[in-house]
Amino acid sequence: MALLNLGGLGLGYALIRRWAAMAGCWTVTGVLLLVALPADPDGVPGGLLVAHLVVLGVAAVHGAVRGLRTPLSWPPRSPVAVLLGLVLLAVPAGGVVVYAGAQDEAVERMLLDRLDRADRLVRTAGNEPFATAEPDYREALAVYRDLRADHPDSRAAERVPDRLGVYYETVGAPYERKEYCAAIAPLEHLRTVPRTMGGKNLGVPADWPDDRLATSLYECGAEELDGGNDGAWERFGELLTTFPDSPQARKVEPTVDAAIDEAAEGLKGDDPCSAVERLRALGTDIAGLPGEKAGLADALDKSADRAEKRARSGVYPCGVDRYEDGRFGEAIETLNDFLDTEKKDGNRARAQKIVIAAEIAQEIPEAGKRLPTTASGGSIPVTVMNDSPEEVRILYTGPVTGSFTLKACGDCSRYSDALSASSRACKDSGKSYPQRTLHLPAGTTYFLHKPMGGSGASPATDTVELDHGYLYTECAYITEGFDFGL
Template sequence: MPTAPPPAPASPWRALAVALLNLSGLGLGYAVVRRWWLMGVCWAATAVLLLVALPADPDGVPGAALVLYLVLLALAAAHGASVGLRTRLALLPSALIAAVLGVVLLAVPAAGVVLYDGARDEATERMLLDRLDRADALVATSGKQDFASAEAGYRRALSAYGALSDDHPDSRAARRVPDRLRTYYETVAAPYAREDYCSAVAPLKYLRTVPRTIGTKDLGDLVGWPDDRLATSLYSCAAASLSAGSEGWTTQFGELLSTFPRSAQAGKVEPAVKSAVDKAVASVGGDDPCAAVQRLDGLDTQVRGLPGEQAGVADALGKDADRASRSARSGGYACGVHQYKDGNFADAVTTMNDFVRDNPHDGNRARAQKTAIAAEVAQTVPAAGKHLPSTASGGSIAVTVKNDSPDDITVLYTGPVTGSFTLKGCASCTSYSLGTTLGLGFKPCSDSGRHYPQRTIHLPVGTTYFVHKSRTNTSKTPASDTAKLSPGYIYTECAYTTTGLGY
């Protein structure tokens, strides 16, 4: 007897049927030709593919695994066709029925592909929703910090929202982005909702840059959402700083006038500046006129730097600056008096001299000149600064001042009458040594052969304080004299220079 049945006649339909049954991935073609171990290989390959592919991942099946599996299917189909060409079928009555069944069973891998694609799409949707949730959590966390610390987190969240909209526009996550953006805006602008306007400026300025990252379709009416809020914050913060005398208000008012020149908030800038100038002008008559003058000087410079052209308030702001400047100049007198009364005589001299220079027609100019002289005397003789000088002049007592010094000198005096004058230096005079001035017979201005530069003034009865200062060498120490003038006498003051002990 033969060892095996004789081969069947060649049948292309049988070969096709076995190949089609193997393409299902279940090795059924091998089953109908009784090649059970080869069917097992097909089942094992399909099981390995399922283990690799499931659960569905957004990245899909690894390419190498898919290619290897398809190669195995192709080899199984080709080998099955070769075997089925001359092998009788078992389990099925005819090759035609087997071929039809093979075509029907091709729906199994096709349905698997469809189902897998659906599962993969769902996995992608879940991944995108996870990204959306992470961006939402980042916004919520950043909202608990100050903007400087939170800005980096806000930018990362915004980038995530933008990527979802741009890269996956048809996803469920992308459709939720517009609602998330509204929450995003409200979170970033939370300081404005709390009426913390100074803290709201930076985040609102940042929100105006969001359209560079997110399209206007997703933003909708959020595109212009920060504008009015930013204008309000700029005005409110600057107005509060201006009222408190703090720094920074010019930058914020300047930005408001430049960025939103036609806004209602920009229209409030000039009235706020005018009110600040009014307040500073009124303060000149208060307890600290020097601070008021300093404030007016600052307002003069700061207001002139505001860009009011686009908002149509440049002329009004210029008038406010001019008024601040005039008030600062005229307020110098009150400041000088305040300094004089406080004993700040050096400052009073500077302030009053500046006032005299800057206000040639002011009614207080004459008294300011007198006060400057008295303050200069008081720097050497503090007792001279106990009272403000009057504008009185003249008197019944003659006082002659002679200059026994080679230096040109300035003579200042204050008391019932205040004034000053200069005397030329004595050409033939020299400085006295310290030892000479200490001698019992020392008497300057007594050389009858010399012509001493001199001047006679008339003063009233009372105490007058004199100070002699060198005009030739201002580093020399001034001399002083306190003269108690009585009626019936003629007085002489003598100025001379002493040197010794190395000076």
């Protein structure tokens, strides 16, 4: 009776005609089947299984006790009943084996579903920019990794290498579309995948992203260099340090040289100052490139020096351009820089003249309407005298341009007002006024008198129409500010 009841169907109770007890066994077994079927990856709850085993044990003991007290009409002999019980025990045992197989299949289906969800994440992410899609990519990659690590013998794990091939192609798609700047971040991500996946059975070569990334860094850098974008140097720097032996790294030096030549062409154009700024920026940025690993340090240093040299050659035309545009203060600053650095340049003499004219034009804009030449001399005498206690610098421009300095007048003092100065300045025969006589051509000449004694007096200006047959006198004097008269 005990063996027959262990089958879970209460067949021992059937032999002794205990129908209610048999129905109870059927009920308990039915509940177990309702919970267990269909097979679930998590199997039968442990508490239910323990309860079922307890019920079977109780039924076996109870059946054995009742069987000993009840004579059997069938089977006629106890050994036959024992044999029958053993045979019937094969049913639940076989059920356990079948259920275990069904549970394994349920686990496989669960893992395949997980794989499919990861695949859908990858497909969906492929339609988004990498910055937006990266969390989904990483989530899918984590699923692939877990399948390989936690369920290596599953059908889902066997399919992971093929899925990774699709993953690489999807993430690296911007490269195939020649969107090189957009391809950099996803390709850098793909270089980390072998570490994430353990580097085994990836389905693609571990160095799959390398050449693509090197190409993207170069092409993106070249594109940004053409557009004047500072990001070019970051791209080139990464290329030279990450892939120093690549063919792409070898292209950096000729590319920056071409950029120097292109920028230098602008020195001949309408905006030489922008070309100078561009060349100087190129020189600085090229000098900052890490060319040591690639063996390009010397070549890049030469390129940087060449950019700076070309920039210096453009300082003079830049100053001239600023003068012609009426930007006199900037012209003075630019040409003084030129005069300080280019000691042997053939344009020095004219640059000095332009600086003088620009200083005058800051006070008399009309003086800057014409670019001064290096001409000198004339036939009309103009005497300039200093009736002030300060040294005075005299600047003039017109048909000719120049400057000179008159020493302070030791016997002179300030005048109380302009009216007093106009009647008395430079007219005291008892004083020896510092003076100088110029010979200038006919035409309009612009004068600027600048006090050099540190009194804070303001510069004074005069515009004179010079004509033959006349003698001209300029007189510098100081009142409350700084003025001069004829």
